[in-house]
Amino acid sequence: MDYAKYDLSDALKLKLYVSMLKPRIIEEKMLILLRQGKISKWFSGIGQEAISVGVTAAMDNEEYILPMHRNLGVFTTRNLPLNRLFSQWQGKANGFTNGRDRSFHFGTQEYKIVGMISHLGPQLGVADGIALAGRLQDKKQVTAVFTGEGATSEGDFHEALNVAAVWGLPVLFCIENNGYGLSTPTSEQFKCEHLADKGKGYGMESHIVDGNNILEVYTKIDALCKSIREHPRPVLVEFKTFRMRGHEEASGTKYVPQELMDRWAAKDPLENYSEYLRDENILSEEQDVVYKKRIIAEIDENLKMAFAEDEVVFDQSKELNDVYKNVDYKSFEPSPVIKNIRLVDAISESLRQSMERHDNLVIMGQDIAEYGGVFKITEGFVEAFGKERVRNTPICESAIVSAAMGLSIHGMKAVMEMQFADFVSSGFNPIVNYLAKSHYRWGENADVVIRMPCGGGVAAGPFHSQTNEAWFTNTPGLKVVYPAFPYDAKGLLATAINDPNPVLFFEHKGLYRSIYQNVPTDYYTLPLGKASLLQEGDDISIASYGAGVHWVLETLQNNKDIKADVIDLRSLQPLDINAVYESVKKTGKLIILQEDSLFGGIASDISAMVMENCFEHLDAPVKRVASLETPIPFAKTLEDNYLSKGRFESVLLELLAY
Ligand SMILES: Cc1ncc(C[n+]2csc(CCOP(=O)(O)OP(=O)(O)O)c2C)c(N)n1
Numbered sequence: 001m002d003y004a005k006y007d008l009s010d011a012l013k014l015k016l017y018v019s020m021l022k023p024r025i026i027e028e029k030m031l032i033l034l035r036q037g038k039i040s041k042w043f044s045g046i047g048q049e050a051i052s053v054g055v056t057a058a059m060d061n062e063e064y065i066l067p068m069h070r071n072l073g074v075f076t077t078r079n080l081p082l083n084r085l086f087s088q089w090q091g092k093a094n095g096f097t098n099g100r101d102r103s104f105h106f107g108t109q110e111y112k113i114v115g116m117i118s119h120l121g122p123q124l125g126v127a128d129g130i131a132l133a134g135r136l137q138d139k140k141q142v143t144a145v146f147t148g149e150g151a152t153s154e155g156d157f158h159e160a161l162n163v164a165a166v167w168g169l170p171v172l173f174c175i176e177n178n179g180y181g182l183s184t185p186t187s188e189q190f191k192c193e194h195l196a197d198k199g200k201g202y203g204m205e206s207h208i209v210d211g212n213n214i215l216e217v218y219t220k221i222d223a224l225c226k227s228i229r230e231h232p233r234p235v236l237v238e239f240k241t242f243r244m245r246g247h248e249e250a251s252g253t254k255y256v257p258q259e260l261m262d263r264w265a266a267k268d269p270l271e272n273y274s275e276y277l278r279d280e281n282i283l284s285e286e287q288d289v290v291y292k293k294r295i296i297a298e299i300d301e302n303l304k305m306a307f308a309e310d311e312v313v314f315d316q317s318k319e320l321n322d323v324y325k326n327v328d329y330k331s332f333e334p335s336p337v338i339k340n341i342r343l344v345d346a347i348s349e350s351l352r353q354s355m356e357r358h359d360n361l362v363i364m365g366q367d368i369a370e371y372g373g374v375f376k377i378t379e380g381f382v383e384a385f386g387k388e389r390v391r392n393t394p395i396c397e398s399a400i401v402s403a404a405m406g407l408s409i410h411g412m413k414a415v416m417e418m419q420f421a422d423f424v425s426s427g428f429n430p431i432v433n434y435l436a437k438s439h440y441r442w443g444e445n446a447d448v449v450i451r452m453p454c455g456g457g458v459a460a461g462p463f464h465s466q467t468n469e470a471w472f473t474n475t476p477g478l479k480v481v482y483p484a485f486p487y488d489a490k491g492l493l494a495t496a497i498n499d500p501n502p503v504l505f506f507e508h509k510g511l512y513r514s515i516y517q518n519v520p521t522d523y524y525t526l527p528l529g530k531a532s533l534l535q536e537g538d539d540i541s542i543a544s545y546g547a548g549v550h551w552v553l554e555t556l557q558n559n560k561d562i563k564a565d566v567i568d569l570r571s572l573q574p575l576d577i578n579a580v581y582e583s584v585k586k587t588g589k590l591i592i593l594q595e596d597s598l599f600g601g602i603a604s605d606i607s608a609m610v611m612e613n614c615f616e617h618l619d620a621p622v623k624r625v626a627s628l629e630t631p632i633p634f635a636k637t638l639e640d641n642y643l644s645k646g647r648f649e650s651v652l653l654e655l656l657a658y
Helices: 010-035 049-058 072-077 082-089 122-136 155-167 195-201 214-230 258-265 269-279 285-308 316-321 343-357 381-385 397-409 421-442 486-498 547-557 577-587 602-617 636-642 645-656
Strands: 143-148 171-177 205-210 235-240 338-342 361-365 390-392 413-417 448-454 479-481 503-508 516-520 532-535 540-544 564-568 571-573 590-597 623-627
Touching: 010 049, 010 072, 010 214, 010 269, 010 285, 049 072, 049 143, 049 171, 049 214, 049 269, 082 285, 122 143, 122 155, 122 171, 122 397, 122 421, 155 171, 155 397, 171 195, 171 214, 195 205, 195 235, 205 214, 214 235, 214 269, 269 285, 338 343, 343 361, 343 381, 343 486, 343 503, 343 516, 361 397, 381 390, 397 413, 397 421, 397 448, 421 448, 421 503, 448 486, 479 486, 486 503, 486 516, 532 547, 540 547, 540 577, 540 645, 547 564, 547 590, 547 645, 564 577, 577 590, 577 602, 590 602, 590 645, 602 623, 623 645, 636 645
Parallel strands: 143 171, 171 235, 205 235, 361 390, 361 413, 413 448, 448 503, 479 503, 540 564, 540 590, 590 623
Antiparallel strands: 338 516, 479 571, 532 564
16 A cells, blocks of 8 residues: 655654554454444444544544444544443443434534434435535535445435535535445446546546545545635545445345455555554554553443443433423514515515524525525515525425535524425435434434425315325424414414424415415514414314315304304414313314325324313214325316315214214
8 A cells, every 4th residue: 555655744644543543443342342242233444444534634623524334433533532432332321312322323513523314315415504504604614424335326415416516515525435335236336437427427526535545535635625625615535445344243244255355454444554654663563552552441441431321211201302402482572563465475574584583594495596486485585685595406305404404503594495395205304314303312403494385276286285294293303383374374484483493384375375364564473382263162173274274264154153163273293282172171072174185194183182181071073074095186176076175064064963
């Protein structure tokens, strides 16, 4: 291996050596503990240490790094206390996740490390968001993110690189090409010769680096970081290396030809480097022994601390409380000055006033800048707030959701407009796995609102009409808001933006331009999780949300003799179930109308909760009215018959007559 051409001081060369030695010795110890059954799983990075160590050493401690499962060297080079790392791997409270997540699935703001989620790809987009935040804050910083060559096949890789390129973000994309993704060789993973070649396709500079040569890694990355700080841009680096052990220890390496193993064993980054240092008289035998002894002593001492720590204790209220970041709700009272506006205007006004109030708020979405969004909600925003804060995005929902998370990690607030709620499926993974779980896992909130123009009755067919709130109410960690009126929409959106947790904000397209209301012109907030009682009556309780509320009111207009409590839920998570209980205790009958198909929807859960908690107050079975169990169709007659609206009245009358 060619070390001689790199002109670094002896002190730095030794520092890099010790930095590689540490993860190697820790791993060797972990492999023993694994065999003894003292830790549960191990993903080995043996043979790849030069990459983690070289990249981390070239970066400033204030710059974010997003490592993967083979990057122990990132954590050790950033000097995380070993006892906490060991506690993390043993699922103990002194780790970084309170025992809630395993291995390297954690982050720490203190060390500017943002760990992976198992799905691999999403963190590439998170790096985009972190880098964007840094640029908006005028920080001359690089964000480095790691991926294996296998994960480059994920759409997230393409999306994240594309966004970084289009937006000129200072991200260092580090691919560790180690030959195999689990058992799949590179020949079955991608067709190009080098992954670095892909840089060209994104209009991005790229480099190939010998990932087993610490001096090459450090020197190249150091130069790149310095250059990126001055001239912000994304750079793709492919590190050629090899995975010397199984994907994880239990899976072995039988499928790897011995010849390949031998060839790469001869290129071991640590052994070759120590030989070079000794040949050059930079490292003596005695000094090497001292280094090793010191590291072993540190490991032993810290392991003792981790083993001495008690197992994590289950405390139900703590578990539940940590799903969301605590919210300090601030009430802003509405002013008396009002204007009669549509739902669409109320949302636009709320968004605009939030942009004025929070100068760290960024809005992202397809066609939202000069064009004003397909529903014109952000019309005029570019003129008011500039293109940096009102960002057109490429068509890549997953990377943008992930970037929103990255913005939040780096101190910003983000609102993302899904062009249509239907398309959220393309950004589903980061929403339910990254944003939703982050606070529970490692205490990092996602200060993100995702606006969801949704709903049927607009003859738009199966892909532009869905109301998919139940995809999200089933996922702990998300908040779901679904207003039916302009007044509520304005105040609730302001609160959703103030809330540090991820909120899905549903906006029914059919209501956008059909529902008017007198709305205060100034900024105000309304609390989440409070239903509104629109009408009072003793005959029956009716609960609904979104367009369903208007269908209920229409039906009651045509049946003036019915005296009903009409409950507009307004937010589904948190859900004001007590408002429903109170009403049911008075009326003894409950009907729930939802626009979505029946099975697994909000109505089912409310029904179950009322059965469980108000059974003795009920005079009749709870009724759910929902749309057909089919996709939502296009043609008007089909759609009219699909939607629950047409069936509501008959079920209501039936229940009243029970
Ligand atoms: C979305 C997703 N699909 C599959 C997996 C299972 N899985 C975990 S790691 C891995 C291989 C990853 O290979 P690569 O990206 O090359 O990284 P390496 O493990 O080689 O470092 C696979 C298939 C996963 N975690 N997430």
